[in-house]
Amino acid sequence: MSMTSISTPQVVAGADKAQRAGERHTGWLLLTPAFVLMNAVGFFPMVYSLYISLTNYNPTHGGNARFVWLDNYASALLDIQFWHAIGLTFVFVTLSVGTSLVLAVLLSLLFNLRYPGFFLLRTIILIPMLITPIAVGIVWRIMMMPDLGVLNYLLTLVGLQPLLWTSSSSTALLSIILVDIWQWTPFMFLIVFAGISALPKSPFEAAAIDGAGPIRVFFSITLPLLKPVIVIATLLRIVDAFRTYDTTFIMTRGGPDFATDLVSVYLQRINFRFFDLGYGAALSWITLLIVTIIILIFTKLSGFTRIISEKENR
Amino acid sequence: MGIQIKDVRKRFGALTVVNGVSVDIAEGEFFVLLGESGCGKTTTLRMVAGLELPTSGSIHINGKDVTYAEPRHRDIAMAFQDYGLYPNMTVYENIAFPLKIRKVSKADQRRKVEETAGKLGIFNYLGRKPFQLSGGQRQRVSLARALVRNPKVFLMDEPLSNLDAKLRAVMRTEIKKLVSELGITTIYVTHDQIEAMSMADRIAVMRHGDMVQVGSPLEIYDRPLTHFVADFMGSPPMNLFPASMTTAGRPTGEVREFVDAIPDHERDLISSRLDASGQFTLGIRPEHLKLVQLGSPGSARAVVDFVEPLGQTTNVYLTAGEKRLIAVTDRCVSHVGDVVGVYAPPEFLRVVAN
Amino acid sequence: MSMQHDAIRRGSKAALAYALALLATAFFAFPIFWMFTSSLKGDEIITAYPPVWIFAPSLQNYVKLVEDLGIMTMFINSSIIVGLSTCLAMISGTLAAYALARFDIKNKQMIAFEVLSIRMLPPIVSVVPMFILARWLGVFDTYWLLIAAYALAGLPFVVWVMRVFIQDIPQSIEEAALIDGCSRVEAFWRVTLPLLMPGLAATMVIVFMFAWNEFLLASMLTSKAAKTLPVIAANTLNAKSIAWGMASAAGVVMSLPVVVLVLLMQRYLVRGLTLGAVKG
Numbered sequence: 001m002s003m004t005s006i007s008t009p010q011v012v013a014g015a016d017k018a019q020r021a022g023e024r025h026t027g028w029l030l031l032t033p034a035f036v037l038m039n040a041v042g043f044f045p046m047v048y049s050l051y052i053s054l055t056n057y058n059p060t061h062g063g064n065a066r067f068v069w070l071d072n073y074a075s076a077l078l079d080i081q082f083w084h085a086i087g088l089t090f091v092f093v094t095l096s097v098g099t100s101l102v103l104a105v106l107l108s109l110l111f112n113l114r115y116p117g118f119f120l121l122r123t124i125i126l127i128p129m130l131i132t133p134i135a136v137g138i139v140w141r142i143m144m145m146p147d148l149g150v151l152n153y154l155l156t157l158v159g160l161q162p163l164l165w166t167s168s169s170s171t172a173l174l175s176i177i178l179v180d181i182w183q184w185t186p187f188m189f190l191i192v193f194a195g196i197s198a199l200p201k202s203p204f205e206a207a208a209i210d211g212a213g214p215i216r217v218f219f220s221i222t223l224p225l226l227k228p229v230i231v232i233a234t235l236l237r238i239v240d241a242f243r244t245y246d247t248t249f250i251m252t253r254g255g256p257d258f259a260t261d262l263v264s265v266y267l268q269r270i271n272f273r274f275f276d277l278g279y280g281a282a283l284s285w286i287t288l289l290i291v292t293i294i295i296l297i298f299t300k301l302s303g304f305t306r307i308i309s310e311k312e313n314r
Numbered sequence: 315m316g317i318q319i320k321d322v323r324k325r326f327g328a329l330t331v332v333n334g335v336s337v338d339i340a341e342g343e344f345f346v347l348l349g350e351s352g353c354g355k356t357t358t359l360r361m362v363a364g365l366e367l368p369t370s371g372s373i374h375i376n377g378k379d380v381t382y383a384e385p386r387h388r389d390i391a392m393a394f395q396d397y398g399l400y401p402n403m404t405v406y407e408n409i410a411f412p413l414k415i416r417k418v419s420k421a422d423q424r425r426k427v428e429e430t431a432g433k434l435g436i437f438n439y440l441g442r443k444p445f446q447l448s449g450g451q452r453q454r455v456s457l458a459r460a461l462v463r464n465p466k467v468f469l470m471d472e473p474l475s476n477l478d479a480k481l482r483a484v485m486r487t488e489i490k491k492l493v494s495e496l497g498i499t500t501i502y503v504t505h506d507q508i509e510a511m512s513m514a515d516r517i518a519v520m521r522h523g524d525m526v527q528v529g530s531p532l533e534i535y536d537r538p539l540t541h542f543v544a545d546f547m548g549s550p551p552m553n554l555f556p557a558s559m560t561t562a563g564r565p566t567g568e569v570r571e572f573v574d575a576i577p578d579h580e581r582d583l584i585s586s587r588l589d590a591s592g593q594f595t596l597g598i599r600p601e602h603l604k605l606v607q608l609g610s611p612g613s614a615r616a617v618v619d620f621v622e623p624l625g626q627t628t629n630v631y632l633t634a635g636e637k638r639l640i641a642v643t644d645r646c647v648s649h650v651g652d653v654v655g656v657y658a659p660p661e662f663l664r665v666v667a668n
Numbered sequence: 669m670s671m672q673h674d675a676i677r678r679g680s681k682a683a684l685a686y687a688l689a690l691l692a693t694a695f696f697a698f699p700i701f702w703m704f705t706s707s708l709k710g711d712e713i714i715t716a717y718p719p720v721w722i723f724a725p726s727l728q729n730y731v732k733l734v735e736d737l738g739i740m741t742m743f744i745n746s747s748i749i750v751g752l753s754t755c756l757a758m759i760s761g762t763l764a765a766y767a768l769a770r771f772d773i774k775n776k777q778m779i780a781f782e783v784l785s786i787r788m789l790p791p792i793v794s795v796v797p798m799f800i801l802a803r804w805l806g807v808f809d810t811y812w813l814l815i816a817a818y819a820l821a822g823l824p825f826v827v828w829v830m831r832v833f834i835q836d837i838p839q840s841i842e843e844a845a846l847i848d849g850c851s852r853v854e855a856f857w858r859v860t861l862p863l864l865m866p867g868l869a870a871t872m873v874i875v876f877m878f879a880w881n882e883f884l885l886a887s888m889l890t891s892k893a894a895k896t897l898p899v900i901a902a903n904t905l906n907a908k909s910i911a912w913g914m915a916s917a918a919g920v921v922m923s924l925p926v927v928v929l930v931l932l933m934q935r936y937l938v939r940g941l942t943l944g945a946v947k948g
Contacts, residue, residue: 027771033760041820045797135919139703243790398840415849
């Protein structure tokens with residue numbers, strides 16, 4: 001351990017003596033508001049939710065909750081509708097995040113050419129991620145109307161067959177995936193583009209001198225150098241895509257025929273249509289567990305923790 | 315008056331960084347803490363500044379116990395390795411900042427800032443922002459900000475290490491001149507022995523959290539107490555030979571002729587510098603070794619390995635027995651492969667502890 | 669000959685790049701264009717087929733939003749709730765970030781993990797206990813409930829991003845201020861805070877955006893008094909005959925503040941949004 005690094009340590013003053021008594025506690029004092037907020041609004045309800053999940057609490061049944069131990073979890077395991085929703089969500093997240101990522105990388109390469117006017121176009125492309133998801137659902141629902149919608153009009157204009165979009169169970173899931181891609185590719189693009197802009201020049205100059213072609217450069221240099229950025233962006237998107245609710249709620253409410261019944265939509269129905277809150281709490285814990293496992297697998301496979309610790313030590 | 319550091323210790327968790335340091339720095343003295351990175355010199359300085367608090371011990375500045383006082387109550391100024399300039403303020407605002415905090419009147423602020431800036435040759439840059447300045451100019455701004463309020467104590471943490479060699483030499487003399495004119499008590503931290511030698515009134519060589527030796531530059535150069543100090547000071551470094559005491563009470567060592575030549579007053583020191591296993595080190599500066607005719611009385615036989623002519627002097631690398639030596643000589647006519655005699659004048663032989 | 673060849677190749681490469689860039693921009697911009705124009709269409713032409721491209725714009729949808737739905741109340745609700753929760757998240761989060769960045773605190777890793785786990789927490793899990801507890805505490809359908817919920821939701825993001833921003837400010841600047849005569853609070857206030865301003869502003873816009881756009885918690889934890897804009901916008905689709913024009917207008921009203929704010933701040937946003945994933 002080098003002592004010049006101790007000369008600029010994490011401590012401004014690790015006060016050891018009562019003469020500067022306040023200082024030792026200043027750190028904790030500064031953490032207090034965040035702590036209160038996290039525990040009062042965050043963890044206390046979580047613990048409470050864990051408790052509810054062990055009861056058959058349902059306010060429409062007079063509100064007298066009975067402790068049922070793991071009954072809710074047991075029925076969840078047999079709940080075909082729930083596992084159907086989990087499966088749909090998995091497909092949704094995989095297709096949406098995967099496509100967004102590919103699009104974002106391609107867009108970043110394209111816009112990195114930095115021709116005149118590209119800055120303006122780039123700015124326009126960022127707008128979808130800023131639009132309120134409810135508004136996104138509204139406008140896409142208008143555009144996707146099978147008989148009167150502008151999308152089908154444009155399809156027929158270029159000589160293609162009109163589609164039923166969200167009105168058919170065969171295309172509904174793909175439709176909401178398309179909307180999710182539309183809204184969140186800009187976010188991925190923003191991050192990946194920033195990553196590309198921050199890349200060092202010398203590896204590319206070296207590759208040019210070594211005579212590597214553009215495709216070779218992309219796979220051997222650009223992509224590996226971008227990996228940390230891509231991994232972090234993907235992780236953020238996976239976490240958020242699992243909780244997608246607003247646009248789907250507006251566009252399909254899980255229909256038609258449960259074709260877009262994402263787990264968040266299903267949970268919402270259990271909780272606030274049937275008010276089966278005990279069961280809903282159990283389902284949400286199972287969902288959280290599944291999401292956590294998926295994220296852990298992803299971080300393991302992608303070396304996320306290594307990337308983070310390298311950043312901390314830079 | 316001045317600065318008294320008494321038995322100061324600093325621990326970060328299990329790691330002891332400063333291990334009981336005591337020193338008395340006189341008013342107006344230019345005191346240098348010298349050592350390799352990790353020796354505790356910067357931590358010692360930061361404790362004097364009040365940016366770290368000692369785990370135990372006490373610090374007095376101008377007779378006042380400031381061990382646990384806040385930095386602002388110590389009447390000190392400090393220059394940082396990365397200058398610590400406020401990037402959002404102009405040079406003028408940077409220098410005026412300590413005055414502004416002390417609620418000095420606007421007119422006085424202007425007068426003092428301009429005076430100090432003039433003295434440091436940055437008067438023309440007062441309207442610029444730090445990022446528009448070169449490294450040397452930034453360091454001048456940081457010095458001006460430190461000196462503008464006439465502090466009693468000036469602390470400098472490797473202020474020149476981010477500058478190139480030529481500028482370093484210029485700033486060295488300038489800083490030394492400035493603070494000695496103003497008579498400010500100064501503690502200066504560096505890992506560069508040339509800076510330490512050229513600027514200090516006194517040097518403390520630190521290692522592993524201890525002050526190994528405190529003394530004037532020449533004292534430390536001429537009479538190093540330990541192997542570490544001897545090796546650290548001077549370039550090329552001192553020639554050092556492992557030696558020991560026989561049971562008969564006679565010193566023995568690798569280059570027989572040198573051990574035999576140890577003069578009496580050095581021989582008396584041996585007993586106090588022996589380590590637990592009865593070993594000590596014999597040293598002689600390269601510039602004191604003499605190349606003589608093979609077989610001259612008192613000389614050892616050596617082979618010339620390599621010759622480095624530097625113009626003014628010549629470094630000659632030799633092997634005597636198993637031992638490699640360096641001699642700094644005048645322009646000489648030695649050639650690689652020559653077999654020569656090396657002679658160590660007894661008055662320059664030094665007994666140092668391991 | 670070959671120079672001419674090169675020029676043609678470069679020219680066609682540029683043409684292709686422009687074509688692709690314009691195509692991509694059209695894909696991402698068209699729905700926004702459609703939402704905006706729909707909000708200006710009267711009921712008779714909004715669902716006309718084939719679609720009407722040129723028409724006399726009318727503000728009647730916006731007028732109806734204000735008069736029939738009383739959208740001003742929701743606008744004020746949203747502003748108060750989102751404004752206060754953003755402030756709360758910014759202040760508590762920045763203080764925590766400062767502590768984590770600058771102080772030697774035991775179990776720092778644990779705290780960082782706790783903050784991150786809040787970030788992972790989906791609202792779908794917390795909405796049920798919050799619903800029950802809110803009814804029990806009598807804060808259901810009040811500002812305070814949503815303020816607390818949104819402050820919590822924004823907090824991890826603030827801590828995470830501000831920590832990076834604070835770490836980027838050299839420690840020696842603050843120490844110089846301490847030596848120059850500032851107390852710790854003064855040093856933060858006069859030296860660190862001005863340097864943090866761009867970071868704070870960027871972070872604030874993002875926290876604002878997430879709270880402003882939030883729907884799930886708002887729809888479940890309010891019924892009347894504290895309804896926010898996304899909830900009322902969703903309600904426009906609940907009516908028997910869906911008011912497409914009003915819905916589009918509501919979408920524009922909701923989205924406009926965020927779009928304007930973000931585009932104004934675009935320069936600072938990248939670092940905030942990338943959670944420090946990208947240096948620069």
